[in-house]
Structure formats: C-alpha cells, structure tokens
Amino acid sequence: xxxxxGSSPFLDRPNIEDLRKEDDVVRDELIKSLEYExxxxxxxxxxxNMRLQRQYNHxxxxxxxxxxxxxxxxxxxxxxxxxxESLNRNLSELKKEYSEVIEEKEIQFKTLNSDxxxxxxxxxxxxxxxxxxxxxxxxxxxxxxxxxxxSQNLIKMYENExxxxxxxxxxxxxxxxxxxxxxxDLKANGVIKTHQNYNTEELQELTVVxxxxxxQQVYVKELEEANMQQANELKKIRLQNESHHYWKNAFENLxxxxxxxxxxxxxxxxxxxxxxxQLTAWEAYGDDDKPDNILRELRLSKExxxxxxxxxxxxxxxxxxxxxxxxxxxxxxxxxxxIHSNFEVSVLNLKxxxxxxxxxxxxxxxxxxxxxxxxxxxxxxPESKMVNIPTKEVNNLKNLxxxxxxxxxxxxxxxxxxxxxxxxxxxxxxxxxKRKTSxxxxxxxxxxxxELQIENIRINKELQNSNNVVHLLEEKLKKxxxxxxxxxxxxxxxxSPLLKDQFIKKKQLELLKAENEDLLSNIINSSTNxxxxxxxxxxxxxxxxxxxxxxxxxxKKFIRLKEMFNKKSLEFIDVVNSLLGFKLExxxxxxxxxxxxxxxxxxxxxxxxxxxxxxxxxTDVDNFEELLHLWVEDRGQIPCFLAKITLLLWESSNxxx
Amino acid sequence: MSKSISLKGSTRTITEFxxxxxxxxxxxxxxxxxxxxxxxxxxxxxxxxxxxxxxxQYIRQILSQVHRWLLGGKCNKIVLCIVDxxxxxIVERWSFDIDHYQKDEGKEHEDVPLxxxxxxxxxxxxxxxxxxxxxxxxxxxGNYTFNVLAYxxxxxxxxxxxxxxxxxxxxxxxxVQFKSFSTSDHRVSAQVSYKY
Numbered sequence: 001x002x003x004x005x006g007s008s009p010f011l012d013r014p015n016i017e018d019l020r021k022e023d024d025v026v027r028d029e030l031i032k033s034l035e036y037e038x039x040x041x042x043x044x045x046x047x048x049n050m051r052l053q054r055q056y057n058h059x060x061x062x063x064x065x066x067x068x069x070x071x072x073x074x075x076x077x078x079x080x081x082x083x084x085e086s087l088n089r090n091l092s093e094l095k096k097e098y099s100e101v102i103e104e105k106e107i108q109f110k111t112l113n114s115d116x117x118x119x120x121x122x123x124x125x126x127x128x129x130x131x132x133x134x135x136x137x138x139x140x141x142x143x144x145x146x147x148x149x150x151s152q153n154l155i156k157m158y159e160n161e162x163x164x165x166x167x168x169x170x171x172x173x174x175x176x177x178x179x180x181x182x183x184x185d186l187k188a189n190g191v192i193k194t195h196q197n198y199n200t201e202e203l204q205e206l207t208v209v210x211x212x213x214x215x216q217q218v219y220v221k222e223l224e225e226a227n228m229q230q231a232n233e234l235k236k237i238r239l240q241n242e243s244h245h246y247w248k249n250a251f252e253n254l255x256x257x258x259x260x261x262x263x264x265x266x267x268x269x270x271x272x273x274x275x276x277x278q279l280t281a282w283e284a285y286g287d288d289d290k291p292d293n294i295l296r297e298l299r300l301s302k303e304x305x306x307x308x309x310x311x312x313x314x315x316x317x318x319x320x321x322x323x324x325x326x327x328x329x330x331x332x333x334x335x336x337x338x339i340h341s342n343f344e345v346s347v348l349n350l351k352x353x354x355x356x357x358x359x360x361x362x363x364x365x366x367x368x369x370x371x372x373x374x375x376x377x378x379x380x381x382p383e384s385k386m387v388n389i390p391t392k393e394v395n396n397l398k399n400l401x402x403x404x405x406x407x408x409x410x411x412x413x414x415x416x417x418x419x420x421x422x423x424x425x426x427x428x429x430x431x432x433x434k435r436k437t438s439x440x441x442x443x444x445x446x447x448x449x450x451e452l453q454i455e456n457i458r459i460n461k462e463l464q465n466s467n468n469v470v471h472l473l474e475e476k477l478k479k480x481x482x483x484x485x486x487x488x489x490x491x492x493x494x495x496s497p498l499l500k501d502q503f504i505k506k507k508q509l510e511l512l513k514a515e516n517e518d519l520l521s522n523i524i525n526s527s528t529n530x531x532x533x534x535x536x537x538x539x540x541x542x543x544x545x546x547x548x549x550x551x552x553x554x555x556k557k558f559i560r561l562k563e564m565f566n567k568k569s570l571e572f573i574d575v576v577n578s579l580l581g582f583k584l585e586x587x588x589x590x591x592x593x594x595x596x597x598x599x600x601x602x603x604x605x606x607x608x609x610x611x612x613x614x615x616x617x618x619t620d621v622d623n624f625e626e627l628l629h630l631w632v633e634d635r636g637q638i639p640c641f642l643a644k645i646t647l648l649l650w651e652s653s654n655x656x657x
Numbered sequence: 658m659s660k661s662i663s664l665k666g667s668t669r670t671i672t673e674f675x676x677x678x679x680x681x682x683x684x685x686x687x688x689x690x691x692x693x694x695x696x697x698x699x700x701x702x703x704x705x706x707x708x709x710x711x712x713x714q715y716i717r718q719i720l721s722q723v724h725r726w727l728l729g730g731k732c733n734k735i736v737l738c739i740v741d742x743x744x745x746x747i748v749e750r751w752s753f754d755i756d757h758y759q760k761d762e763g764k765e766h767e768d769v770p771l772x773x774x775x776x777x778x779x780x781x782x783x784x785x786x787x788x789x790x791x792x793x794x795x796x797x798x799g800n801y802t803f804n805v806l807a808y809x810x811x812x813x814x815x816x817x818x819x820x821x822x823x824x825x826x827x828x829x830x831x832x833v834q835f836k837s838f839s840t841s842d843h844r845v846s847a848q849v850s851y852k853y
Contacts, residue, residue: 489810492805
C-alpha cells in the first residue's frame with residue numbers, strides 16, 4: 001500500500017504511523033471481532049454439530065430399535081406363518097379326520113338304517129301276512145258259522161217237517177187200517193149179503209168211500225215221495241254236516257297254525273328288541289368296541305393277512321430263486337476260486353522260474369564277464385606268444401569264443417522268453433480284473449441275498465404279528481359269538497314312595513268312578529230317595545284320610561322346623577350370653593328376665609308391657625338405685641346401665657375370688 | 658396306612674356311598690324339604706343325611722338288599738328315578754353302574770387303597786353336588802317323588818318285597834357322565850339323564 005495521502009501536496013498529511021496504529025487497532029478489533037464471530041460460529045457449529053450428532057444418535061437408536069422391532073416382528077411373522085401353516089395343516093388333518101369320521105358314521109348309520117328298514121319290512125310283511133291270514137281265517141270261520149247255523153236251522157226245519165209227516169203217516173196208517181177194517185167188514189157183509197140189492201144211497205156211499213180211498217192212496221204216495229225227497233235232503237245235510245266238521249277241523253288247524261305263527265312273530269319281535277338293546281348296549285360301551293368295528297377290523301386284518309401271505313409266498317418264491325442263483329453263483333465262484341488259485345500257483349511258479357532265470361542270467365552274465373576278461377587277457381598277450389601257441393589251444397580258444405557266443409545267444413533267448421512271459425503276464429492282468437469284477441458281483445449277490453434274508457425275516461415277523469392279531473381277533477369274535485347277553489332283572493321295592501303315590505291315586509280314581517256311577521244311576525232312576533250313596537261316603541272318608549296324612553306330614557314338618565328354631569335360638573342365646581354377658585329369658589306375660597353371667601342366681605326383670613324394671617340385685621350392687629336413676633331415668637341408656645352392672649358384678653366376683 | 662379292603666368292605670363302601678349319594682340327590686333336587694336333612698361329616702366333606710324315619714327306613718331296606726346282592730355279585734346297576742307326581746314322567750334318572758372285577762376273567766386288577774377310593778368318592782360326590790348348576794330346575798317343589806331300581810342278574814334271589822319294573826328310561830334325554838370310583842373288587846361309575 002502507498003503512503004501518499006492524495007494528489008495535492010498542500011494537504012496536511014496525517015501521521016502515517018498513527019494511521020497505521022489506528023489501522024492496526026481497527027484491524028485487531030476487526031480480527032478480534034471476526035475471531036469472536038468465528039468462535040461463536042464455531043461454537044454454534046459445534047453446538048449444532050452436537051445437536052445433530054445427538055439427533056443422529058437418537059435417530060440411529062430409533063432406527064436400531066425400529067430395526068429390532070422389525071426383526072422381531074419379522075421373526076414373529078415367520079413364527080406366525082409357521083404356526084399358521086402348522087395350524088392349517090392340523091386343520092386340514094382334522095377336517096380330513098372329521099370327514100372320515102363323518103363318512104364312517106354315515107356308512108354305519110346307513111347300514112344300521114338299512115338293517116332297521118329290512119327288519120321293519122320283514123316285520124311289516126309278516127304282520128301283513130299274518131293279518132291277511134287272520135282275516136281270511138276269520139272270514140272262513142264266519143262263513144262256516146253262518147253255514148252251520150243255516151244247516152242247523154234247515155236240519156231243525158226238516159226234523160220238524162219229518163216229525164209232522166211221520167205223525168201224519170202214522171195217522172194215515174191208522175186211517176188206512178181203519179178203512180181196511182171197514183173194507184173187510186164190508187166185504188164180509190158183501191159175502192153175507194151177496195143176494196142183497198144195494199140201494200142207491202149205499203151205492204153212493206161206496207163210491208164216495210172208494211174215491212176217498214183213492215185220494216188217500218194218492219196222498220200217501222205223495223207223502224212217500226216227499227219223504228224220499230226229505231231223506232235225500234237229510235242225506236245232503238248230513239254230508240254238509242260232515243263237510244262242516246271237516247272245515248271246522250281245518251279251521252282249528254289253521255287257528256293252531258295261526259297261533260304258532262303269532263308265537264314266531266312275537267319271538268321275532270323279541271329278537272328284534274333284543275338285538276336293538278344289544279346294539280344300544282354296544283353303543284353305550286363306546287365306539288371302539290362295537291361289533292361292527294370289530295368285524296370290520298377283523299375283515300381288514302384278514303385282508304391284510306391274505307395280502308401278507310400272498311406277499312410272503314412271492315417272497316418265498318423269490319427267495320428260492322435267489323437261493324438257486326446263489327448256489328449257482330457259489331459254484332461258479334468256487335470254480336473261479338480254483339482257477340484263481342491255479343493261476344496264482346502258476347504265477348508263483350513262473351515267478352520262481354523267472355527268478356531262477358534271472359539268477360542264471362546274472363550268473364551267466366558274470367560268467368560271461370569273467371570269460372570275456374579271460375579272453376581279453378588272453379588277447380592282450382604278445383602276439384609273439386601267439387605264435388608259440390599251439391594250434392590246439394587256438395582251437396580251444398575259438399571253441400571258447402563260440403561257447404561264449406552261444407551262451408550269449410542263449411541268454412538273449414532266455415531274456416526274450418522272460419520278456420514274453422512278462423508280457424503274457426501283463427496281458428493276463430485284464431483277466432485278473434475280470435476275476436475281480438466277478439468277485440465284486442458275487443459280493444453284491446451275497447449282499448443282496450443278505451438283504452433279502454433280512455427282509456424275509458422282517459416279513460416273517462410281520463406275518464407272525466398279523467397271525468397273532470388274527471388269532472386274537474378270532475378269539476375275540478368267538479367270545480363275542482359265545483357272549484350271550486346276561487339276562488337282567490330290573491327290580492323295585494313294592495313299598496316305594498312312587499308306588500305308594502300311584503296306589504293312592506288309583507284308589508282315589510276307583511272311588512271317584514264308583515261314586516260317579518252311583519250318582520249317575522241315582523239320576524237315571526230319578527229316585528226321590530234323599531239318601532247319599534255309600535261310595536260318596538267312602539270317597540270322602542278316603543279324602544279325609546289323605547288330608548289327615550297331609551296334616552300329619554305338615555305337623556311333622558312343623559315340629560322339625562320348631563326343633564330347628566329351638567336349636568338356632570339356643571345357639572343365638574348362647575352367642576348373646578357369651579358376647580353381652582346376660583342371659584335373656586322371655587316370660588309369657590311380656591316380661592323378660594335378665595340374668596348376669598357373673599351372678600346367675602339374681603336377675604333383672606323388665607316388664608315390656610308396663611315399662612318397668614325391677615331387680616333383686618340391690619344387695620349385690622351397692623348403689624343400684626342410684627345407677628338406675630342415673631342411667632335409666634336421667635339418661636335413658638339401659639345398655640349402659642347393664643354394662644355398668646356387669647362391670648360391678650365382675651369386680652365383686654373377682655373380689656371374692 | 659391305607660389298607661386294601663376285602664369284598665365285604667368293598668360292598669360296604671359302595672352301599673355307604675349309595676346312601677350318601679341318594680340322600681344328597683334327594684336334598685339337592687328338592688324331592689324332600691331341606692329341613693328333613695342334617696349335615697354330617699363323611700369322606701372329609703359335609704354331607705346331608707335325612708332324619709325322616711320313613712325315608713330312612715326305605716333307603717335302609719333298599720341298601721341292605723343291594724348289599725346282599727353285591728356280595729353275591731348279582732347287582733350291576735342302581736338307578737334313582739325322579740318322577741313327576743302328576744304326570745308320572747321321569748324327569749331325572751341317576752344311574753350308578755357297578756362293575757365286578759372278579760366276574761371278568763382274565764382281567765387283572767390291582768388293589769385300590771382305601772384312601773384312593775375315598776378320594777375318588779369325594780370327587781364324584783363333588784361332581785354330583787355341582788351338577789345342580791346344569792340340571793334343569795325342578796319346578797313345583799314338592800311335586801316330585803322318587804324310585805330306586807336295582808338291576809340284578811336273572812338268577813338273583815329276590816325277596817317278596819321286591820317286584821319287577823321297567824327300566825324307566827327318559828326318551829330323548831340328555832346324559833352326562835360323571836367320574837367313577839374303584840375299590841379292590843368293584844368299579845362304580847355314575848351318570849345322570851334328564852329331560853331338557
């Protein structure tokens with residue numbers, strides 16, 4: 001910054017140092033104020049920061065807590081979900097069970113209903129049959145009765161007619177005999193009076209008699225015919241009577257059959273009732289022990305048993321097959337094992353051979369080396385010497401060389417052979433593997449066999465169990481079949497309150513009926529007699545007796561209540577006595593004697609009607625009159641007076657003691 | 658120490674239970690007025706027992722015979738029917754089934770200590786007492802009477818005082834099964850059927 005104050009030189013320039021100082025001061029102040037502001041701003045910032053931090057912490061806390069709650073709620077939700085799922089599962093299971101149970105019950109109910117309907121139909125059919133038969137028999141009986149009545153009437157009529165006609169015949173016979181007599185007389189007269197001439201009158205009489213005789217003869221003939229007809233009818237009636245007897249017998253037989261039939265119907269009904277009662281009894285015993293359930297269980301277990309038996313048969317067949325297979329496999333295995341052992345032996349032999357050959361080879365190699373060495377040594381010898389060597393030795397040497405070569409070639413051959421053998425052995429390894437695989441197969445087979453045997457044992461056990469169950473169920477069924485419902489008698493005492501009551505009512509009813517009948521007959525006869533029927537008296541006397549009994553009962557009740565009252569009042573008096581110290585004795589004329597427990601031989605007598613209070617306690621309580629005056633007359637407080645006396649009596653009794 | 662009870666003791670326990678059971682039912686259901694009953698201590702409970710001589714005599718007569726039948730193993734059930742005097746309808750039917758352990762062959766049963774029996778009896782009597790809460794109210798108090806039926810075997814000896822009866826079932830009645838109690842020789846289970 002320049003120190004020039006301006007452009008004019010005349011201007012009084014201020015002192016620069018002062019200015020500077022002032023500037024410094026101002027600057028310092030400014031700096032201070034700025035610093036202060038900075039501090040305040042920093043403080044504010046820090047405060048704000050702190051607040052924000054706190055808010056942040058608070059929010060973080062809230063966030064964490066919210067997170068926790070959220071996690072908790074999530075967990076809860078999950079739990080709830082799980083529980084809901086399990087509940088849903090349970091619900092569905094329960095629904096299923098419920099539906100199954102309902103189905104079972106419905107089936108049971110239907111079967112029972114169908115059984116019941118069948119039995120009902122049978123009963124109705126039998127009843128109808130019986131009714132039709134009964135009505136038919138009844139009709140036949142009535143028809144026969146009517147027929148017999150008609151035939152009996154006819155018989156009677158014919159008998160009457162016959163008797164009449166017999167009488168007529170007898171009379172006519174008499175007439176005929178008379179007329180015969182007359183005729184004989186006339187003949188005799190005619191013989192005697194052959195020469196006599198008949199006059200016209202006599203002739204006329206004779207003609208009339210002749211006519212009469214002829215009429216009589218015709219009439220007799222008619223009568224005879226009628227008699228014959230009647231005899232025929234009588235025969236017919238007899239036949240009818242016989243047929244009636246026959247029908248009667250037939251009717252009786254039918255009646256007998258009918259009664260037998262009735263008995264069978266009753267038996268069937270009884271059986272039906274018994275079965276029903278049995279069924280109800282079974283129902284009472286509970287659902288599990290119902291015969292239907294047991295039978296169903298038995299049926300199911302039988303089916304299960306059959307299935308298991310079938311399965312067992314299958315398994316037995318399988319097992320046999322497997323055994324055969326196993327035997328075959330075992331044989332094969334044995335063969336293979338034999339082959340294997342042979343092979344191993346041969347391998348060992350070959351190995352031994354190989355080893356020997358190797359050793360021989362080594363030996364031969366060593367020999368070769370020695371020989372070669374010898375040969376080399378021999379060859380290294382001076383040729384001069386060679387010259388001196390005889391031809392024999394040269395030949396020998398050559399021979400030796402040849403031998404060595406042969407030996408070499410032989411060893412080479414042997415090594416080649418060994419190689420070949422090794423190659424062969426190597427080539428035989430897959431077969432070995434094959435053998436291994438066959439071993440594996442046999443192991444697998446044996447494993448499978450073991451498994452099958454275990455399964456077989458398990459199934460055998462199951463079979464045994466189911467056999468046991470079947471046996472048990474069969475025993476149960478036998479027991480059930482043999483179980484005859486015990487005959488039960490239901491008994492009651494003849495002299496029970498109910499029967500007594502019913503007997504009284506019955507008697508009352510009978511008496512009232514008799515009374516009613518007598519009164520009605522009196523009205524019908526419209527008798528002017530003013531007397532009352534005896535039955536009315538009997539009814540009234542019976543009612544009176546009943547009333548007396550009722551009175552007796554009420555008296556009894558009253559006495560009992562009285563006893564109760566006395567008991568309770570004694571209890572009350574005892575309590576009062578023990579609590580208040582006074583025993584109260586109510587007199588008949590409205591007076592109450594009050595005995596103190598501390599002086600039971602003395603008393604206070606309160607007359608409630610005259611409103612007085614007397615006592616014989618003056619001798620025991622000195623200032624009795626004063627106390628009476630003070631508490632009763634002046635203050636009107638009898639309880640306080642009594643309390644005071646009680647206290648005084650207690651003190652005096654304590655003094656004596 | 659609880660001692661197992663013999664057959665005689667078992668039957669005595671059962672008849673005793675019947676006595677108190679019948680008395681309790683008759684009092685609670687208002688068949689007889691409550692002032693006819695006194696409180697007695699039994700099975701560690703306060704139970705009601707009648708002091709009406711006729712009723713006492715009747716119950717004693719029944720139970721003495723039932724005791725004899727039980728000793729012979731001839732009684733299978735005791736039923737107390739509460740009957741409407743006017744209509745003659747059965748309004749309640751308290752049945753006590755008695756199972757005889759000795760009769761059922763093949764069933765092995767352990768001896769039940771007397772204390773256990775008494776505990777079970779207590780529970781049963783409590784249930785009977787509590788049953789008043791769910792049983793329908795018997796209106797017209799004093800208009801009901803009762804009858805006791807004994808279910809016996811057909812070959813049981815029956816004195817002349819006893820006569821045959823029908824089962825006095827309640828048609829379409831509701832039933833409630835109560836607890837049971839066991840002695841060494843018997844098992845007694847209770848049930849009430851009622852009109853609803």
